[in-house]
Amino acid sequence: MDACDGCSVMDKSFKKQMAYLGSVSGRDEDKIGKAGLTPVYADNTVYFEEAKLVLICKKLYQSELQESGFLYQETIDQNYPQHGFHTMYVGKIEKVLVRDDEYLK
Numbered sequence: 001m002d003a004c005d006g007c008s009v010m011d012k013s014f015k016k017q018m019a020y021l022g023s024v025s026g027r028d029e030d031k032i033g034k035a036g037l038t039p040v041y042a043d044n045t046v047y048f049e050e051a052k053l054v055l056i057c058k059k060l061y062q063s064e065l066q067e068s069g070f071l072y073q074e075t076i077d078q079n080y081p082q083h084g085f086h087t088m089y090v091g092k093i094e095k096v097l098v099r100d101d102e103y104l105k
Helices: 012-023 073-079 100-104
Strands: 004-009 039-042 045-048 053-064 087-098
Touching: 004 087, 045 053
Parallel strands: 004 045
Antiparallel strands: 004 053, 039 045, 053 087
16 A cells, blocks of 8 residues: 555644644644544545645655755754754655635635
8 A cells, every 4th residue: 555645735724723733742632633623534644624725645755854964054943953853755746635615715
C-alpha cells in the first residue's frame, strides 16, 4: 500500500485552531477533538471535514531536517530555538478535493 497523506488547507477562520494544533502534542490529549475539528478517513489517509481544500499526496521521500542544511541562522533562531527540527517530505499530489461551497464565494 502506498503511503499517503492528506494536507488540509483551512480558511482564516481556523487560525486559532491551527495555532493550537501546532503547539500541543497529541500524545497528551485529543487535540483534534479539543480544536473542534472533524477527521475524515478516506483515500488511505485522514483530513479535516472543515478544510476548504485537501491535497491527497503520495509520499515519495522523507528526511530529518539538519542544522547544517539551513542557509540562514535566523531561520533556526526564529523557528527552531530548541533545535527540534521537523521531518521534510516530498510528495506527489494524487488527488485534490475542494468543498462545493468554496465555489459559491
